[in-house]
Amino acid sequence: MDTLEFRYDTQLLIAGSDLDENAVRDYFMTNFKGDCLLAVGGGDLIKIHFHTNEPWEVLKYCASLGEIFDIVVEDMDRQARGLKG
Numbered sequence: 676m677d678t679l680e681f682r683y684d685t686q687l688l689i690a691g692s693d694l695d696e697n698a699v700r701d702y703f704m705t706n707f708k709g710d711c712l713l714a715v716g717g718g719d720l721i722k723i724h725f726h727t728n729e730p731w732e733v734l735k736y737c738a739s740l741g742e743i744f745d746i747v748v749e750d751m752d753r754q755a756r757g758l759k760g
Contacts, residue, residue, distance in 0.1 A: 681709045681726035684749040685733050689721045691741020696721055699740070707733060726751070 689699075699721055700714040709727035716722055721740075727733055730748045737743050 679726075679752055679755070681711075682728050682750060682752045683730040684711075684724075684726055684747070684751050685730040686722075686724045686748075687734070687737060687743050687746040689723065689737050689741045689743055690719060691721075692719055694718060694721045694740060699723070702736065703733075706736070 694717055696714045696717045700712065703709070703712050703714065703725065707725070707727055707729070709725050711724065711726045713724040714721055723733070723737060725733055734743065734746065
């Protein structure tokens with residue numbers, strides 16, 4: 676079985692003010708290793724979707740931008756092996 680390069684599917688919403696999806700996307704690309712990045716929204720709400728091995732770093736950064744909620748971190752390796760994520 677192939678192993679995944681980036682194990683954790685990390686999804687959340689950020690509520691804040693003057694959020695800039697391009698700035699968030701640039702920060703991710705510069706500071707985090709991962710793939711499948713989606714940073715969509717702006718103004719007062721951004722949705723994040725990102726595959727990484729360090730979801731706690733993503734959560735820490737996102738929490739610095741505003742309130743984070745609807746947080747889902749799934750272990751895609753466990754899912755691939757038929758186990759609950």
